[in-house]
Amino acid sequence: MAVETIEQDQLEPPKVKLINDPRARALFFQVLVLGSVLILGGIIVNNTMANLASQGIASGFGFLNTTAGFAIGYSPFVGYSEENTYGWALYVGMLNTLLVAFIGVIFATIIGFVMGVARLSKNWLIAKMALIYIEMMRNIPVLLQIFFWYFGVLRALPGPRQSLEFGANVFANNRGLFIPSPVPEDGFNVVVIALIIAIFACVMLAKWSKKRMELTGQPFPVFLTSLGILIALPALAAVVMGGPMSWDNPALKGFNFRGGAEIPPELVSLAFALALYTGGFIAEIVRAGISAVDKGQTEAAYALGIKPGVTLRMVVIPQALRVIIPPLTSQYLNLTKNSSLAAAIAYPDIVLVFAGTVLMQTGQAVEIIAITMGFYLIVSLLISTFMNWYNNKMSLVEL
Amino acid sequence: MAEQRQYEVGLHPDLPPPASTTGAIGWVRANLISSPVNTLFTVFAIYLVYTMIPPMLDWLIFDAAWVGDDNSVCKNETGGPIAAACWPFIKVWITPFMFGRYPESELWRIKITYGLFGIALLALLIPQIPFKKWFALFLLLPFPIICFYMYVGGSFGLMYVETNLWGGLFLTLVIAITGIVASLPIGIILALGRRSNMPVVKAICVAFIELWRGVPLISILFMSSVMFPLFMPEGVNFDKLLRALVGVTLFSSAYMAEVVRGGLQAIPKGQYEGAKALGLNFGKMMYFIVMPQALKLVIPGIVNTFIGLFKDTTLVGVIGLLDFLAMIQAGSSNPKWLGYLTTGFAFAALVYWCFCFGMSQYSQHLERKLHTGH
Numbered sequence: 001m002a003v004e005t006i007e008q009d010q011l012e013p014p015k016v017k018l019i020n021d022p023r024a025r026a027l028f029f030q031v032l033v034l035g036s037v038l039i040l041g042g043i044i045v046n047n048t049m050a051n052l053a054s055q056g057i058a059s060g061f062g063f064l065n066t067t068a069g070f071a072i073g074y075s076p077f078v079g080y081s082e083e084n085t086y087g088w089a090l091y092v093g094m095l096n097t098l099l100v101a102f103i104g105v106i107f108a109t110i111i112g113f114v115m116g117v118a119r120l121s122k123n124w125l126i127a128k129m130a131l132i133y134i135e136m137m138r139n140i141p142v143l144l145q146i147f148f149w150y151f152g153v154l155r156a157l158p159g160p161r162q163s164l165e166f167g168a169n170v171f172a173n174n175r176g177l178f179i180p181s182p183v184p185e186d187g188f189n190v191v192v193i194a195l196i197i198a199i200f201a202c203v204m205l206a207k208w209s210k211k212r213m214e215l216t217g218q219p220f221p222v223f224l225t226s227l228g229i230l231i232a233l234p235a236l237a238a239v240v241m242g243g244p245m246s247w248d249n250p251a252l253k254g255f256n257f258r259g260g261a262e263i264p265p266e267l268v269s270l271a272f273a274l275a276l277y278t279g280g281f282i283a284e285i286v287r288a289g290i291s292a293v294d295k296g297q298t299e300a301a302y303a304l305g306i307k308p309g310v311t312l313r314m315v316v317i318p319q320a321l322r323v324i325i326p327p328l329t330s331q332y333l334n335l336t337k338n339s340s341l342a343a344a345i346a347y348p349d350i351v352l353v354f355a356g357t358v359l360m361q362t363g364q365a366v367e368i369i370a371i372t373m374g375f376y377l378i379v380s381l382l383i384s385t386f387m388n389w390y391n392n393k394m395s396l397v398e399l
Numbered sequence: 400m401a402e403q404r405q406y407e408v409g410l411h412p413d414l415p416p417p418a419s420t421t422g423a424i425g426w427v428r429a430n431l432i433s434s435p436v437n438t439l440f441t442v443f444a445i446y447l448v449y450t451m452i453p454p455m456l457d458w459l460i461f462d463a464a465w466v467g468d469d470n471s472v473c474k475n476e477t478g479g480p481i482a483a484a485c486w487p488f489i490k491v492w493i494t495p496f497m498f499g500r501y502p503e504s505e506l507w508r509i510k511i512t513y514g515l516f517g518i519a520l521l522a523l524l525i526p527q528i529p530f531k532k533w534f535a536l537f538l539l540l541p542f543p544i545i546c547f548y549m550y551v552g553g554s555f556g557l558m559y560v561e562t563n564l565w566g567g568l569f570l571t572l573v574i575a576i577t578g579i580v581a582s583l584p585i586g587i588i589l590a591l592g593r594r595s596n597m598p599v600v601k602a603i604c605v606a607f608i609e610l611w612r613g614v615p616l617i618s619i620l621f622m623s624s625v626m627f628p629l630f631m632p633e634g635v636n637f638d639k640l641l642r643a644l645v646g647v648t649l650f651s652s653a654y655m656a657e658v659v660r661g662g663l664q665a666i667p668k669g670q671y672e673g674a675k676a677l678g679l680n681f682g683k684m685m686y687f688i689v690m691p692q693a694l695k696l697v698i699p700g701i702v703n704t705f706i707g708l709f710k711d712t713t714l715v716g717v718i719g720l721l722d723f724l725a726m727i728q729a730g731s732s733n734p735k736w737l738g739y740l741t742t743g744f745a746f747a748a749l750v751y752w753c754f755c756f757g758m759s760q761y762s763q764h765l766e767r768k769l770h771t772g773h
Contacts, residue, residue: 141711337615
């Protein structure tokens with residue numbers, strides 16, 4: 001039997017025409033796509049340059065150092081006046097966006113978790129009420145909800161003289177919400193230091209109790225002890241220093257309230273509507289997450305004699321979180337992006353201040369829109385990075 | 400004492416369940432007062448219902464003004480607006496709310512297209528009706544062209560209607576449906592590009608998708624309304640509505656791409672390999688094997704994207720288009736009808752809710768129907 005020897009060159013891929021070679025085709029196609037994108041980009045840049053030149057609009061980012069000359073209604077963190085620059089106005093707008101997004105995310109999470117658990121309640125009435133809430137919030141546009149709270153509720157409140165009073169010097173009228181603001185006095189930094197020490201102690205306590213739990217199985221009431229430390233230590237410091245803080249109470253002077261902290265109705269209605277709307281979506285995510293945990297887990301925990309509350313906290317929620325966190329991240333991103341609806345009710349966020357007023361004054365559309373979009377992209381990136389980190393921390397560790 | 404009968408062991412007839420575990424009493428015991436905490440919750444819930452529902456019903460129905468053709472029925476003794484809903488406001492303004500400032504003599508053009516759309520949609524949704532493919536093709540290809548000529552006019556002897564007269568729910572539907580129909584092919588191409596092995600194509604598609612997904616729609620609308628005119632050669636000026644439509648399409652195509660990509664990922668690798676083994680090229684593999692399966696899987700996702708887009712069309716009001724919500728605001732800023740904005744909002748909420756809830760129920764129904772398992 002003659003064994004045929006295979007020549008070395010027969011092992012090489014058969015010769016194909018260049019037009020049928022997958023690699024050549026891929027290369028050609030990519031060059032084609034890249035080329036057409038570049039050409040399209042070139043045409044757009046060219047047209048834009050010509051249009052800007054003919055309209056006499058400057059280009060570049062020099063305008064950020066120009067005096068703005070317009071007022072911004074609300075700037076709680078940094079000072080702003082008409083003499084400040086466009087760049088400073090941008091900074092104020094960014095801070096206002098971050099403020100409303102932060103408040104919204106916190107409240108949406110609380111509302112979402114409460115409503116999601118309520119949706120699964122054994123109590124028929126509670127479950128149905130949560131269902132109605134979720135379906136109402138999810139199916140009505142958020143802009144309509146913002147309008148409702150702003151025009152329908154907050155602007156319809158009585159004027160300053162007939163303000164609603166909630167006690168403890170909290171007032172609401174059509175100019176906004178007025179609350180007392182704390183004024184630190186001498187020795188207040190001791191209280192702050194005490195608070196920092198208390199937080200540090202709580203972290204150490206949590207670590208120690210986890211270690212003890214793993215070693216001996218003995219639980220330790222970490223939450224209540226931490227709460228005690230957090231309240232007692234600063235309170236003790238405050239008493240020792242003789243109450244180094246006073247309250248600046250809002251009071252009716254002339255046509256409006258003076259003193260205290262003023263929260264404009266735009267911020268209240270925007271944060272409120274965003275939290276309620278996103279809360280509806282988060283509730284649905286939480287419900288799905290908890291339902292995704294196998295019923296056997298709960299039954300096994302009960303069979304081991306673990307109490308229902310502890311079962312929910314130690315067995316169900318940690319497993320549900322793995323399902324909940326990824327869609328929760330996209331809801332946080334949605335809320336942050338929806339905060340741009342501020343422009344519709346004149347809350348001075350980045351879109352209203354920068355992409356609105358500054359754009360109108362300077363006409364430098366390209367730079368301004370690019371900065372605005374870049375800001376949102378960076379915020380989105382930061383939120384998803386943080387949530388991915390949290391997700392990795394919570395995800396199942398399989399040995 | 401009633402007569403006690405003795406039974407042999409195992410021969411006792413089945414007794415009915417105790418009265419406390421069946422019927423209405425059993426239901427209440429199991430669902431409302433099963434434990435002290437549960438009873439507390441029930442009391443709390445009843446209190447909530449009691450404080451919220453009667454005032455709401457009073458505002459919406461019992462104290463509301465129902466009949467009349469002018470604002471006089473909606474005034475209290477002092478001449479101010481009543482503290483309840485004013486439904487005549489909706490009745491008087493219903494045509495602007497539905498069609499904007501579209502000329503009244505030309506409204507039949509819109510209504511005919513609504514009728515055509517309704518018939519085709521019904522034919523698609525009712526399982527018994529045959530020729531589904533043709534109805535779907537009609538909706539996707541000739542129907543938008545018919546709509547374009549009907550709405551814009553200027554040919555076939557129809558009066559030309561400027562787009563700044565378009566408005567109301569009509570404009571909302573035009574933007575939402577155009578956005579979703581136009582974004583479907585772009586989304587498919589982007590999804591294929593994102594899954595491609597070619598690094599340049601993949602990078603361009605990922606950048607495009609993530610850029611539009613990472614920024615709010617409002618900034619895209621701002622961009623399309625102020626930047627697109629700069630991109631065009633000098634002298635070319637295009638319509639405000641068209642600019643908004645381009646912005647909305649860019650936005651929704653990025654979301655659509657992700658939905659389609661989800662469907663593509665759900666197709667087992669064997670399907671691709673089988674198609675390649677049969678010698679199909681990329682186009683044929685996608686058209687005959689992969690896409691029919693993937694698109695069927697993502698129909699619920701597409702409906703959900705559409706619901707999102709339908710709600711997001713309210714944002715076009717910010718760049719000055721008079722969509723349904725903006726038209727309601729415009730109506731209630733009319734000097735004769737000041738103070739009835741909340742009634743308008745209640746009406747808008749009802750309309751949006753019905754549309755969105757209906758579509759989400761349909762999408763869930765589809766999901767259950769398509770989830771047949773293997």
